Amino acid sequence: MTSSDMAMGMIFLSQTVIGLLGNFFLLYHYSVLYFTRGTLRSTDLVVKHLTVANILIFLSKGILQTLSALGVNYFLGNIGCQLVFYVHRVGRGVSLGSTCLLSIFQAFTISPRNSRWAELKLHTSQYVGLSHSLILCWMVNMVMNSIIPMYVTGKWDSKNHTTKKDFVFCSGVGHNIISYSLAVILFSSYDVLCLGLMIWACSSMVFILYRHRQRVQHIHRTNLSSRSSPESRVTESILVLLSTFISFYTLSYVFTLWVTLFSNHSKWLVNISALITACFPTVSPFVLMSRDPRIPRPSSACCE
Structure with a gap:
């Protein structure tokens, strides 16, 4: 094993451990809030579903990527590789979808009552409707x-395939160029749709907050603002979460x-590619915890 492989293995190990701890802690925090206060x-x-999806990403490929970088290869058969990639893709897709849903929900929530989204705002404010959307x-x-x-x-696998791509601990196969291209288009369409909706929701929220702060500037007593500060903080x-996601996701997608389209890659x-893909699941729980006033800070705990 070379020193570069050891260094990459340690990076994957650190990323996986930090990501799992952050997501498990955030999931534990919301579970405690639910059982102690009865409401969320x-x-x-949405964040609970996001953390579960992030945990699946680490448990499916994070640990295996670490072992592979450390030189432990060829330990998965066909079924093992198929299960790992399936769980990883589902976790990644749900992470993308729940982040998209979170952005759309918040954009509708803070939209003015006289806006054209007023009717949709009534539907998105229902907890049951949001739960059904996540299940979907x-x-x-x-x-x-x-x-x-x-x-x-x-x-x-000893079968003779038309094309074969090396994914380090597993292999990707293409039966023919048409079916492979259709699969790439299918997954890319879902990604582009979610990313487009997130960019739209992010732009809408920035515009709404900008107009709101312009109105507040004309009011000397800002505590009488029609928009509550907790809602603005959320x-x-x-x-911040969306900006982090879009930045990491754009790099990951490239x-x-x-890696998917070209056979000759190192x-x-x-x-x-795997390292960048896991950056958002690693960073997102800490972004959410740092901006949630309901989570106790170490500094505040020491002062008590």
Whole structure:
């Protein structure tokens, strides 16, 4: 094992441990809030699904990517590789979908009552409707990614395939160029749709907050503002989360598309792609915790 492989393995290990701890702690925090107070914000429900999806990402490929970078390869058969890639794709899709849903929900929530989204605002404010949307997100990704086992196989597979791509601990296979291209278009369409909706929601929230602050500037007593400060804080937190997601996702999408479409790529490129893909699941729980006043800070706990 070379020093670069050891360094990459340690980076993957640190990222996986930090990401799992952050997401498990955030999930634990919201579970405690639910059982002690009996209620959660609607946005908390979406974040819970987001953390579960992030945990699936780490448990499916984060640990295996760490072992592979440390030189432990060829330990998964066909079924193992297919299951790992399927769970990872479902987790990634739900993470993308729930982040998109979170942005749309908050954009409707803070929209003015006289806006054209007023009717949709009534529907999105319902906790049950949001819960059904999240369940639908899980179902869509589970069905859509059911074709993944057709394109993944273990390293030990001896069948003769038209094309074969190296994914370090597993292999990707393409039966023919038409079916492979259709699969890429299917997954890209879902990604582009969610990303487009997030950019629209992010732009809408920035515009609404900007107009609101302009109105507040004309009022000397800002505590009489029609927009509550907790709602603005939640919106700003989601904007930070969305900015983080879009930045990491854009880089991840470029690297993933390169690895998927081109056969001649190095192990280093595959590792960098996996590393960037796991950046958002690693960072997102800490972004949310740092901006949630209901989570006690270490400094405040020491002062008590």
